[in-house]
Amino acid sequence: MTSEPADEATFAGAASGEDAAGRRGGPRADRSRSRGGHRPRADEPVEVDEPGPERDERIDRIVVGRLRRSALSVAEVRAVLVEHGLDDIEVEDWIERYERLGYLDDARLAEQLVHSHGERRGRGSGAILAELGRRGVDVGVAREAVGELDPEVELTNAIAVAERRARQLGGLDRAVAERRLSAFLARRGYPGDVVREAVATALPRERS
Known part of the structure; x- marks a missing residue:
């Protein structure tokens, strides 16, 4: 459904200012390269009013390093990109380039977050949607990815989280323990029906 991540060779090319076709520099690679000029360090501020190959290479190193x-x-x-002084047209050129090289794929990112936050961190679908929204992923893309989360897997995750939390509530009245455990699961983004079933499993009623 989504493209595979760019391989290390592709990353190495971009980090050195080389695109998939072997050309050096970013979207402005067709401009002539200045010779003998100062090569800015990665921590130097970008000269917003001096666009050119050196600026493009530096920005490329910063972005690819973060990726x-x-x-x-x-x-x-x-x-x-905006923070480093690129105008709207330049920004869109760079975004298109990174998407073409396979560095950027919001659908793939959303799938990764569903896995890491849901299965590994014990977060519910609501919390995952909120995280995707915070990171600026399109609502439709986010909902599609979260929709792929198996309800049985989400319930299993919720029960595991609830059982671990329930061990800390052993000395409380059952009603208080249920209330606190329900609130805890809700904060982790689990829907109401999942919360109720997880609480019932983690805090079984004593037989009379």
């Missing part, structure tokens, strides 16, 4: 550390959404990369 190597963790996946970013289109909105997050756009914010980085």
